[in-house]
Amino acid sequence: MAPQLGIVLVFFFWPALQAIEQAFYVEDAFGLSREFAGLANFEAVLSDATYYQALGTTLVFSLAVALGAMSIALLLAVMADRVIRGARVYRTLLVWPYAVAPAVAGVLWLFLFDPTLGLISSLLGNVGIDWDHKLNGAQALALVIMASVWKQMSYNFVFFLAALQALPKSLLEAAAIDRAGPWRRFWTIIFPLLSPTSFFLLVMNSVYAFFETFGTIDTVTSGGPGGATTTLVYKVYQDGFVGQDMGSSAAQSVLLMALVGGLTWFQFRYVERKVQY
Amino acid sequence: MATLRLNGIHKRYPNGITALHGIDLSVADGELIVVVGPSGCGKSTLLRTVAGLESISDGELMINEQRVNALEPAERDIAMVFQNYALYPHMSVFDNMAYALKNRGTPKDEIRRRVTDTARLLDLAELLDRRPRHLSGGQRQRVAMGRAIVREPQVFLFDEPLSNLDAKLRVQMRLEIRRLQKRLGITSVYVTHDQVEAMTLADRLVVMNGGHVEQCGTPMMLYAQPATRFVASFLGSPAMNFLPVTAHRDGVVLPNGVEVALPDMLSEGRAATLGIRPEHLVEATSMADAAAVLDVTVEMLEPLGADTLAYTRLPGLEEWLVVRLDGAHAAREGQRLSLAFAVAHCHVFDSQGARVPLAEPETQACQ
Amino acid sequence: MQYRRPGLDRLSHALLALCCLLFLLPVWLAFTASTHTLGALYSQTASLWFGEAGWDNYRHLLSGSFGGLGTDVLTLLINSTIMALGIAIGKIAISVLAAYAIVFFRFPFRRLCFWLIFITLMLPVEVRILPTFEVVADLGLLDSYAGLILPLIASATATFLMRQFFLTVPPELVEAARIDGAGPWRFLRDILLPLSKTNLAALFVIMFLYGWNQYLWPLLITNDADYLTIVVSLKRLLTSTDGLVPWQNVTTTAVLAMLPPVAVILLMQRYFVKGLVDSEK
Numbered sequence: 001m002a003p004q005l006g007i008v009l010v011f012f013f014w015p016a017l018q019a020i021e022q023a024f025y026v027e028d029a030f031g032l033s034r035e036f037a038g039l040a041n042f043e044a045v046l047s048d049a050t051y052y053q054a055l056g057t058t059l060v061f062s063l064a065v066a067l068g069a070m071s072i073a074l075l076l077a078v079m080a081d082r083v084i085r086g087a088r089v090y091r092t093l094l095v096w097p098y099a100v101a102p103a104v105a106g107v108l109w110l111f112l113f114d115p116t117l118g119l120i121s122s123l124l125g126n127v128g129i130d131w132d133h134k135l136n137g138a139q140a141l142a143l144v145i146m147a148s149v150w151k152q153m154s155y156n157f158v159f160f161l162a163a164l165q166a167l168p169k170s171l172l173e174a175a176a177i178d179r180a181g182p183w184r185r186f187w188t189i190i191f192p193l194l195s196p197t198s199f200f201l202l203v204m205n206s207v208y209a210f211f212e213t214f215g216t217i218d219t220v221t222s223g224g225p226g227g228a229t230t231t232l233v234y235k236v237y238q239d240g241f242v243g244q245d246m247g248s249s250a251a252q253s254v255l256l257m258a259l260v261g262g263l264t265w266f267q268f269r270y271v272e273r274k275v276q277y
Numbered sequence: 278m279a280t281l282r283l284n285g286i287h288k289r290y291p292n293g294i295t296a297l298h299g300i301d302l303s304v305a306d307g308e309l310i311v312v313v314g315p316s317g318c319g320k321s322t323l324l325r326t327v328a329g330l331e332s333i334s335d336g337e338l339m340i341n342e343q344r345v346n347a348l349e350p351a352e353r354d355i356a357m358v359f360q361n362y363a364l365y366p367h368m369s370v371f372d373n374m375a376y377a378l379k380n381r382g383t384p385k386d387e388i389r390r391r392v393t394d395t396a397r398l399l400d401l402a403e404l405l406d407r408r409p410r411h412l413s414g415g416q417r418q419r420v421a422m423g424r425a426i427v428r429e430p431q432v433f434l435f436d437e438p439l440s441n442l443d444a445k446l447r448v449q450m451r452l453e454i455r456r457l458q459k460r461l462g463i464t465s466v467y468v469t470h471d472q473v474e475a476m477t478l479a480d481r482l483v484v485m486n487g488g489h490v491e492q493c494g495t496p497m498m499l500y501a502q503p504a505t506r507f508v509a510s511f512l513g514s515p516a517m518n519f520l521p522v523t524a525h526r527d528g529v530v531l532p533n534g535v536e537v538a539l540p541d542m543l544s545e546g547r548a549a550t551l552g553i554r555p556e557h558l559v560e561a562t563s564m565a566d567a568a569a570v571l572d573v574t575v576e577m578l579e580p581l582g583a584d585t586l587a588y589t590r591l592p593g594l595e596e597w598l599v600v601r602l603d604g605a606h607a608a609r610e611g612q613r614l615s616l617a618f619a620v621a622h623c624h625v626f627d628s629q630g631a632r633v634p635l636a637e638p639e640t641q642a643c644q
Numbered sequence: 645m646q647y648r649r650p651g652l653d654r655l656s657h658a659l660l661a662l663c664c665l666l667f668l669l670p671v672w673l674a675f676t677a678s679t680h681t682l683g684a685l686y687s688q689t690a691s692l693w694f695g696e697a698g699w700d701n702y703r704h705l706l707s708g709s710f711g712g713l714g715t716d717v718l719t720l721l722i723n724s725t726i727m728a729l730g731i732a733i734g735k736i737a738i739s740v741l742a743a744y745a746i747v748f749f750r751f752p753f754r755r756l757c758f759w760l761i762f763i764t765l766m767l768p769v770e771v772r773i774l775p776t777f778e779v780v781a782d783l784g785l786l787d788s789y790a791g792l793i794l795p796l797i798a799s800a801t802a803t804f805l806m807r808q809f810f811l812t813v814p815p816e817l818v819e820a821a822r823i824d825g826a827g828p829w830r831f832l833r834d835i836l837l838p839l840s841k842t843n844l845a846a847l848f849v850i851m852f853l854y855g856w857n858q859y860l861w862p863l864l865i866t867n868d869a870d871y872l873t874i875v876v877s878l879k880r881l882l883t884s885t886d887g888l889v890p891w892q893n894v895t896t897t898a899v900l901a902m903l904p905p906v907a908v909i910l911l912m913q914r915y916f917v918k919g920l921v922d923s924e925k
Contacts, residue, residue: 079659080656082652083657086657094663095917096909098853098909099902099905099909100905100906101875101901101902102859103879104857104898108898109670111677111894112673114889117688119673153667158921159920182652214859215860218859328819329823330819330822351822351824357820359816360816361816363816363819367835367838367841376824377823380825380830424820
């Protein structure tokens, strides 16, 4: 048994440990050529107004993406589950955006909204809305959100459809016998039964919005204009690799890790138990 | 062929639980031993220690008088039939049966010969190319048997092999196992919780409880002379009736004052239990030298066809007294009956549950 | 059982079809734009139909370097393929071994190992880019396939998926194999891997997509255009020319960047869905 264990240790635990060690000794790793800064980096970050702006942007962005992608997916999944015939066809037609890279999704939507030749921006222009996400921060954020929702919806759709199809039929039949109409059945039976899936998706969508949308943001807006689409992860990248302020970037990494770790802990300790039906 | 001997086998888990408290057992060549007991009694653990799937904490396990404690399961030359069959789902019936032989490096043509021979023996010849999921429950069972037989092992181990089958198939496979085991003459240990299976299959029966062997011997001996109250209650369906009694100078006294004349065996005043099997209670009119006569009221009837079970109430007793009547008996609910039983059919157990001998030969030991 | 509500059914179909079309719209526009010339694109609002350039843009991009990118799109596609395959296969190999050890072997500190893997779940590569970048730079793996692939392999998602599946393998199967004389390696090869075929396929799809769609990490560690991936190249294309965005090139590249992963997901949809849904439990 020893040889396998050795392989597993060398190929998995060692890099994993390395990553964790690196993650926790971040300041040392970058402090080698500098003075040890103590908590100064953290103080600098936490007293920086742009950091709080990024935090706010992240929250708005994550919430919008999660809710948008989930509600559209749920609506479509309920309809696809309902029509029985064709559910698989619709799944095929709706699943593929998941395969599109966030950066590519960004490019596609950027093209739709290009101020000079974009289809939608010109349509908006016809109804009197001037679209220029390069100048208008709110429009830039909206664009990034739309591209992210477009890509993430398919992921949620797959889960919701699977969850709906796994619901015990007898339960719905019992509800039908109890004279609950489709609308009522959805809110009183189906929706509560979907709560574990919904909660799981909420977590996954937040993670997606936090991290994976980096590519979308970078291609579409590069965090601008004026930091309107700079999320926490984007700021780590921008300060560290573009701005070369390694100390600040490292401190942000640690804060981000603490935030994500805290959320995960919260999820496992507390929320997951409440969502059981 | 092989003999199997267990000397004081203990099994203790790291969490401090002891599953086996020193099991002694010896199995003769070609003998079929059935280990029976309620769930959690340690019978499966016993089987798994013999198989080598669980380590032995203390004691010795001998196959053909060779100590095999430290051997891997594959080196012990045993075969096991699992409760859920544990067939490899992605392999054909042929490959399932051939796998162990392949792992041992048996030549290809010999594997083919042995598998086809075994398949013929078990009526599986047509199914060799099928996957397990395309087989019925009974067929899977036979493949599991075939996988064990094809290796020509020293010892066969059966872990509740019939409990996943429906009642009819179970009876059929029970006979099949008995026939094959006798024909192949392979030393076998068979674990089950089903007492009917245990009684019908066993050359010798081992009744376990709480990690101990309660009694072992031929099925009929255990039925006729259970060594403990536990064995008495475990074997036989419906179970033996137990009446709380007090020892008396000429026998015992029931709670309602009825005296039962028994040979002198307990000091006066001691509490004991009197056990009588349902089929040993007969109508008083048909028995001349009854040990006692009980007047009961029939509360419920369960007609089974050949017999009718009567659940009767004896004044002063909390439990029902179950009586096996002839199927043609015209009993009605609410009817009063006078029941009698013979001294020879009385089982007396002391307050520890051990049998109080009524001048009979002692039961034989497991060794 | 459902209520018979033909009206509701028809409405559902209509809405679903509409949504399918809407979801397709951005891709369709990009596809048609990729068949226009730059001049044609900028002379009108984006056209819904194919242009006169035909496959010229594709031919042009696949064959020669352009627009300050310093390489051709074919190289980018090959790089992406190598990275995606490397990540998918590497992750599967490592996670199968780790999950095998965790589920089937009792060894000291098993729980500790489990938690160590578990923690990595919480820290996606985006969070630990700085330390990982340092390590990779120190190892001299910048601008190399190993640098692209290795740091992304050590994540726990795949391990958990495999563990989940291994836990459903009945213990009797393991015991039967032991009695049949199969050692640990043989059990893995003869029994466990064949049984995991579907799950391995599912994992492959998910990990291939993950690898192909990586953005931040390849962006950081590749300066040399020879190791650039196609997804990362898009940003450079968008900004590389002064003035007008060369949309005909961008959309062509975007379509090419989408094709392999979309093909994979559509061809292996069954496994993909199963893999995704299983990972929830």
